[in-house]
Amino acid sequence: MERFDLNILGTGSALPTTRFNPTSQVVNFRDNLFMIDCGEGTQAQLRRMQLKFSRLSHIFLSHLHGDHCFGLMGLISTLGLLGRTGDLIVHAHPDAGRIFRPMLDYFCAELPYQVIFNPIAPQKHELILEERSLKVYSIPLKHRVPTCGFLFEEKPRPRHIIREMIDFYQVPVRDMNRIKEGEDFVREDGTIIPNEKLTRPAESIRKFAYCSDTAYHKSIVPIIEGVDLLFHEATFLEKEKVRAKQTMHSTALQAAKIAHAAQVKKLVIGHFSARYTDLNVLLAEAKTIFPETILAEEGKCYPV
Amino acid sequence: MERFDLNILGTGSALPTTRFNPTSQVVNFRDNLFMIDCGEGTQAQLRRMQLKFSRLSHIFLSHLHGDHCFGLMGLISTLGLLGRTGDLIVHAHPDAGRIFRPMLDYFCAELPYQVIFNPIAPQKHELILEERSLKVYSIPLKHRVPTCGFLFEEKPRPRHIIREMIDFYQVPVRDMNRIKEGEDFVREDGTIIPNEKLTRPAESIRKFAYCSDTAYHKSIVPIIEGVDLLFHEATFLEKEKVRAKQTMHSTALQAAKIAHAAQVKKLVIGHFSARYTDLNVLLAEAKTIFPETILAEEGKCYPV
Numbered sequence: 156m157e158r159f160d161l162n163i164l165g166t167g168s169a170l171p172t173t174r175f176n177p178t179s180q181v182v183n184f185r186d187n188l189f190m191i192d193c194g195e196g197t198q199a200q201l202r203r204m205q206l207k208f209s210r211l212s213h214i215f216l217s218h219l220h221g222d223h224c225f226g227l228m229g230l231i232s233t234l235g236l237l238g239r240t241g242d243l244i245v246h247a248h249p250d251a252g253r254i255f256r257p258m259l260d261y262f263c264a265e266l267p268y269q270v271i272f273n274p275i276a277p278q279k280h281e282l283i284l285e286e287r288s289l290k291v292y293s294i295p296l297k298h299r300v301p302t303c304g305f306l307f308e309e310k311p312r313p314r315h316i317i318r319e320m321i322d323f324y325q326v327p328v329r330d331m332n333r334i335k336e337g338e339d340f341v342r343e344d345g346t347i348i349p350n351e352k353l354t355r356p357a358e359s360i361r362k363f364a365y366c367s368d369t370a371y372h373k374s375i376v377p378i379i380e381g382v383d384l385l386f387h388e389a390t391f392l393e394k395e396k397v398r399a400k401q402t403m404h405s406t407a408l409q410a411a412k413i414a415h416a417a418q419v420k421k422l423v424i425g426h427f428s429a430r431y432t433d434l435n436v437l438l439a440e441a442k443t444i445f446p447e448t449i450l451a452e453e454g455k456c457y458p459v
Numbered sequence: 460m461e462r463f464d465l466n467i468l469g470t471g472s473a474l475p476t477t478r479f480n481p482t483s484q485v486v487n488f489r490d491n492l493f494m495i496d497c498g499e500g501t502q503a504q505l506r507r508m509q510l511k512f513s514r515l516s517h518i519f520l521s522h523l524h525g526d527h528c529f530g531l532m533g534l535i536s537t538l539g540l541l542g543r544t545g546d547l548i549v550h551a552h553p554d555a556g557r558i559f560r561p562m563l564d565y566f567c568a569e570l571p572y573q574v575i576f577n578p579i580a581p582q583k584h585e586l587i588l589e590e591r592s593l594k595v596y597s598i599p600l601k602h603r604v605p606t607c608g609f610l611f612e613e614k615p616r617p618r619h620i621i622r623e624m625i626d627f628y629q630v631p632v633r634d635m636n637r638i639k640e641g642e643d644f645v646r647e648d649g650t651i652i653p654n655e656k657l658t659r660p661a662e663s664i665r666k667f668a669y670c671s672d673t674a675y676h677k678s679i680v681p682i683i684e685g686v687d688l689l690f691h692e693a694t695f696l697e698k699e700k701v702r703a704k705q706t707m708h709s710t711a712l713q714a715a716k717i718a719h720a721a722q723v724k725k726l727v728i729g730h731f732s733a734r735y736t737d738l739n740v741l742l743a744e745a746k747t748i749f750p751e752t753i754l755a756e757e758g759k760c761y762p763v
Contacts, residue, residue: 173507196500219565221532222536229525232525237474254562261554262523262529
């Protein structure tokens with residue numbers, strides 16, 4: 156199976172500590188890197204995790220709070236020093252261009268590549284990026300400023316040919332692609348050979364959803380339904396749920412409720428408040444509702 | 460003796476590595492913290508070194524290159540989250556306000572304290588800050604953009620009273636401050652008691668000079684003459700001196716020449732290029748000219 160991994164670079168909340176970096180993740184899809192959020196120190200984490208700067212072409216910013224984007228300038232600058240020439244696309248709220256462009260013009264005037272800001276509408280669920288084998292959609296979230304998560308979805312693959320049946324029915328080469336796409340084979344005499352006789356199903360497509368920062372927000376459930384891996388923020392414990400609501404963050408229990416309602420396969424929780432020295436209390440709380448929960452760990456890589 | 464220390468937070472050059480943070484130092488003068496430069500990740504280093512955020516009121520930026528100031532936004536934001544109320548003064552090239560203010564307005568709109576940009580003229584040697592016991596001067600340097608170093612100078616202290624002599628000559632209390640400042644004592648009958656009979660000299664004043672980034676620039680020598688501690692950049696080895704000149708950086712040998720010419724007491728070299736895996740080659744080179752050289756080490760504290 157081609158690589159489709161989630162790398163956790165930073166999983167702290169707004170107040171940085173010596174234990175956590177601010178938010179950043181990198182999706183590795185077939186050795187192309189897609190970054191989600193870029194808190195201060197992200198480029199140092201990229202290096203520590205030996206992720207290749209040259210494989211990164213897209214950065215998605217969930218929202219314009221400092222702990223999710225103060226590493227952007229340094230990363231852009233370093234990519235320039237490393238001699239990058241290909242475009243870098245930053246998918247973010249329309250304000251991002253307006254805010255970062257003057258800094259880029261000042262600090263990175265001689266950048267050997269283009270930084271392109273692709274303005275996205277965080278309140279909409281829509282297709283943001285389509286590559287040959289991957290689609291990325293926005294997921295509208297509920298936070299103090301316009302915020303969206305991101306759904307990474309593999310495109311369906313062609314079905315597998317059953318070689319002996321192809322030979323037996325003498326399917327011509329020109330029909331092969333259509334048959335891989337699921338069409339039946341119509342012989343010259345008009346008889347139909349159903350596709351299932353000629354092919355085996357493709358592997359099912361894999362999906363990863365990133366939901367941070369957000370208050371408990373049920374309306375994301377249909378969008379993330381059945382994903383293989385869900386990252387959902389769990390800043391607080393349920394006993395801090397008043398504080399969670401005020402600051403528009405989620406509790407571990409709420410993250411688990413979303414995972415359960417969406418019937419996802421696995422839940423990773425993160426964006427931890429600095430107040431918890433032992434994260435196992437957050438994990439234990441989430442597991443009461445959704446046993447397939449794990450803690451996000453910086454420096455670790457999780458297959459989708 | 461009251462505390463006067465230099466803390467090295469980051470001492471890499473433009474390209475961050477896993478070994479070095481970008482530039483930042485903190486002068487601790489009587490438990491007041493004065494930051495020089497603020498590269499990405501500086502706030503994390505402050506925490507690691509257990510330097511108190513609340514004791515920091517002044518940040519000096521040598522120049523507006525990203526590796527010397529991309530940590531500023533994150534630090535300002537964190538100081539706000541920590542509930543700071545006192546002003547923070549950022550002494551920097553006049554462009555700093557124009558560049559950072561729009562970001563501050565956007566990302567730190569609800570900051571509970573004031574950030575004040577004090578525009579300085581990097582091409583002049585002048586007094587930037589005067590506190591009760593400390594003066595900070597700019598040191599014009601030679602780099603690709605307007606750049607200055609900083610000279611931290613203790614103010615002269617009062618001389619020490621010799622108690623028995625004061626009693627013997629019956630010096631009245633009202634004359635005491637003048638005598639501590641070095642004046643002679645004039646008795647009522649007109650006879651003069653010379654100050655040296657009444658007092659012992661104060662401790663000599665201590666000085667620290669920070670010179671980075673800069674090409675080899677002899678005209679700083681009179682300004683930094685005799686300082687107790689000189690931090691001078693040494694990005695390259697002498698065999699890379701063409702590259703040093705092009706990029707307007709110094710070699711270890713050049714740093715040592717400056718230290719020697721200025722007859723400083725101790726030289727700390729830093730701002731190392733990522734190309735050197737063994738820094739001892741830089742140290743050895745500097746020591747050929749100036750034996751009292753040491754390597755800047757991140758996380759370490761050096762008395763001035």
